[in-house]
Amino acid sequence: MSVSDPSLKELKGLTLKLVQASNQTEINDSNVHLQPFCQSLEHIFQKGLLLQTSSLGFPRSPESWYWLEEIANKASSPSYNYISSVNTVKLSQKVVTAVGKLRHLIRICLVNRCLHVPVEILIRQQQPGIVYNVKNSIIGDDILGEIFLSVLLQCSRLTFNLNVKNCSFLDDTWMLPVCEQLEFVPCKVLGISISFVNGKAIVIGVKENSVAAEDHKIQIGDILDELNGVHITTSTRNKLSKIMKKAANQPVMTNIIKAHCGSDYLYPPIINLLRRCHIDPNEVKSMYLKTKTQTDDQQELKNNSSVLSSGFSVIYVGCITTGSEGDVKQIELAMTALFSGVERISQPGSFEIQEIGVRVVRRDSGDVIVKHSYMEISSCGRTLMYPRYFAYIAGDESCSVAKSFTCFVFHCSDEDLIYKILQSIVLLCIPGQGFQRTHFAV
Known part of the structure; x- marks a missing residue:
């Protein structure tokens, strides 16, 4: 394989842009180069994988998550940060596919500065041929694998400040929604009604003058992702009252995935969920724009107070x-x-x-x-x-x-x-x- 592999060249170019951006500030989810950078990493990790065998001896689809997980469990000297990163992914209920787990792991490892660890162990132990086809992979090639490792080592010196809780759609896409961590005053009820679709808790109603309605913090079409630290999914729908009672007299902590993308369009993966809840996406968009106009007017009013x-x-x-x-x-x-x-x-x-x-x-x-x-x-x-x-x-x-x-x-x-x-x-x-x-x- 040529030492000028286009995938590796693309990754090096994106890494350079992140390095330049890090000179002014830390790298967060708003960085325009972050998503293509992560997609490039995923492509290289997936490229040239050999057909693998499950623990039961059956063949399974080639996914890099499996060997990355195995290194954390069996390697002689993985770092604590890497082991912790893998365990965080394994315990997460928000990602269920091997693809989603890989994407979640990449983001967590970038934050913990340890994405180079599994690649370094694989290369130093001279075992890439067990996982990758040497002829059409980057990690499996002696020269390209070393170049890829050097890029990852350079990334380990960058400061990534990413919201790793924002991972509920990584099974489907690298495109992240707007995710807000909101704290509400102690209360018995938030004042929202939700319906479950594909394991997601879609907000279909917000009670007037309720805690949730204050300043339009939660709106119809949003997703209740976490409530007091508990991931909300179909399995927890009958436990919502218990979750609220358990934190009685304490602030209510929520993780809300917004239906909109911070502008005048909706987050694409949510649109189909809304339709399945019999909610018109155009109405959600109209309500958001109306609320945004009112909020802007109130802010102008406050500025002129x-x-x-x-x-x-x-x-x-x-x-x-x-x-x-x-x-x-x-x-x-x-x-x-x-x-x-x-x-x-x-x-x-x-x-x-x-x-x-x-x-x-x-x-x-x-x-x-x-x-x-x-x-x-x-x-x-x-x-x-x-x-x-x-x-x-x-x-x-x-x-x-x-x-x-x-x-x-x-x-x-x-x-x-x-x-x-x-x-x-x-x-x-x-x-x-x-x-x-x-x-x-x-």
């Missing part, structure tokens, strides 16, 4: 009761009724958008004119008839239980400013949408 909290110049016109109704339709009726009255308040003030509510204070004295929490505000808006006026309706207590509502009306000469005030109130008042379909509740 100093401007918002300093207040906008308005004139408090007055208030009028709307009885037991607090919906947005009452605003036009309330304004018409208020403006038809003979007496109206005309009190200059500063309209402040705060973290927990709104308040209007006199600019001269700082005295509070009106003040309401977002929980009390049921609606806000303006009308075409009075374009320079706006209003919000608030209940006598939290609007979900309030029995009496009042409309508070303000004037502002800047219509763009009115839009900004109303948009801010809407973003801070309206909760996210929930889903009530129940299969397995957590």
Whole structure:
């Protein structure tokens, strides 16, 4: 075999790119060269394998995982890091095929800086011919095997910071999903409903105002990969309540595989799982984009919090009761009724958008004119008839239980400013949408 094997040449080029990247920072899963680098390693490990025999004496498909595992068990001097890496893969329930185990092992060994260990043992003991066809493999060739080992030794000096828990799809692909480790406050239930497909726990519902719904941390289409350190699969579906109870009064730790890929498209292997759950992938995508837009708007609002909290110049016109109704339709009726009255308040003030509510204070004295929490505000808006006026309706207590509502009306000469005030109130008042379909509740 030529010493310029294209597979080895490709690996050396990718290694050089990782070395250059490591000069600025550690190598993590976001590195664009990592996936092709790992694919190149897999190809070389698999290339030229001889047909192997199982422990029962039957032939089995040639997979490099088997000899890599055997070296950890039988070799005279494998490093502790390598033995530990192999044992981690063997204990993992997230990868079940020999291909998935090899891919998982490659990633763990890169982190533990020991991928060179099994190759070095095989070459130094002059036994590559037992595993590989010398004529069409890299590891089985005397010269190419040494070159490959030197590349692996160079990799052992790099710092790989990879999320090795993100391995549930390695049986199928090297393409990794977005995987988030989330911590929730102690609770009895998370507020999600899940359905199992191919051993994966697909989130099909998120209860409104639940712990899981906070900041849209878990969304429909996501996968509950781990719960309090336990890998969630079909075999654990009847144990979810026990897992939660076992960690009572402690933070709930989860590993969530996101349906989206951090942009406007879904993780491809999840799409078929969604369809089998009777979930439209396009709806999941639409919900994600909607949530992302709301989140971006809220972040912009937060970034401008100093401007918002300093207040906008308005004139408090007055208030009028709307009885037991607090919906947005009452605003036009309330304004018409208020403006038809003979007496109206005309009190200059500063309209402040705060973290927990709104308040209007006199600019001269700082005295509070009106003040309401977002929980009390049921609606806000303006009308075409009075374009320079706006209003919000608030209940006598939290609007979900309030029995009496009042409309508070303000004037502002800047219509763009009115839009900004109303948009801010809407973003801070309206909760996210929930889903009530129940299969397995957590």
